[in-house]
Amino acid sequence: MVASAIPKEKMSAYQRWEMASFDDVTPTEQARRDHAQAEENARTVSNILKQVRQEAYEDGFKIGYGDGLQQATAQLADEREHLVKLADSFQQALSMQDIAVAESVLTLALELAKAMMKTKMQADPQAVIPVVLDAMHYLPQVKQPARLIVHHEDAKVIRTHLGDELKEQGWQVVEDSSVERGGCMVETADNQIDATNEIRWKRMTQGLSRVDDWHTPAFSTEHTA
Numbered sequence: 001m002v003a004s005a006i007p008k009e010k011m012s013a014y015q016r017w018e019m020a021s022f023d024d025v026t027p028t029e030q031a032r033r034d035h036a037q038a039e040e041n042a043r044t045v046s047n048i049l050k051q052v053r054q055e056a057y058e059d060g061f062k063i064g065y066g067d068g069l070q071q072a073t074a075q076l077a078d079e080r081e082h083l084v085k086l087a088d089s090f091q092q093a094l095s096m097q098d099i100a101v102a103e104s105v106l107t108l109a110l111e112l113a114k115a116m117m118k119t120k121m122q123a124d125p126q127a128v129i130p131v132v133l134d135a136m137h138y139l140p141q142v143k144q145p146a147r148l149i150v151h152h153e154d155a156k157v158i159r160t161h162l163g164d165e166l167k168e169q170g171w172q173v174v175e176d177s178s179v180e181r182g183g184c185m186v187e188t189a190d191n192q193i194d195a196t197n198e199i200r201w202k203r204m205t206q207g208l209s210r211v212d213d214w215h216t217p218a219f220s221t222e223h224t225a
Contacts, residue, residue, distance in 0.1 A: 106208065106210065110205065110208075110210065110212055114201065114212075114214070117182070117197075117201075120182075121181055121182035121197075122181075125153070125154070125157050126157055126161065127182055128150065128151075128154040128157060128158065128181065128182050128183070128184065129157065129158070129161055129162065131182065131183060131184055131195055131200075132148060132150070132158060132162070132184050132186075132195075133162075134195070135184055135185075135186045135193045135195035136148075136186060138193055139186065139188060139191055139193065140191070141190075142169055142170065142171075142188055143188050143189040143190050144170050144188070144189060145170075145172065145187075145188070145189060146169070146170055146171050146172065146186075146187070146188045146189075147171070147172045147173075147174050147186075147187045147188075148166065148171050148172065148173050148174065148184060148185075148186060149174045149175075149176050149179055149184060149185040149186075149187065150173065150174070150175065150176070150179055150183075150184045150185075151175070151176070151177060151179050151180065151181045151182075151183075152175040152176075152177055153181055154179075154181055154182070154184070155173050155174075155175045158173055159173060179196055180196060180197045180198070182197055183195055183196035183197040183198075183199075183200065184196070197214055198214040198215065201214040202214065
């Protein structure tokens, strides 16, 4: 401060040099310094802005990530619920289809069984014998009078193969054309067993929770054509 108050013409050479070195700046040097300072300020501002942007991005990412995760979780839950409902519907459809297929298979099996039974009765006259023996087996005891009622054609077969045995037990073979071939009726003083084809078929189909008439053709003309 003291040196700056001394007139320049009274300063020593050293003082004049010192002032020129620290105080006197040429316009070119000042411009260079100003430019350097401006660049430094720009870098500082740029770094500050960059840091601010980075912090803002990170904050926004955290907020956005949380919101996005929540939305994604909710969306996944909705889609999962939709898939579960779709799977349940598909399973129900399969179950219904399985039931329909099972019903169709059972119907076909019954039709085949009926056709085979009727064919066997026509082709094998002795098919009535096991039916008669089975019906007699269900009797707790044979109390006279005891009658075995069969079709007149089956009566011939019964007398040929079981005649002696039936006579020994006191059975009377009665011919009745209303009884279809292959079936029979057993009557005693205390019991009656209906083993006709119609009743036997009815019992079997009822055991399968089905209602099917024995006299209905096993297959229609469309099936047999």
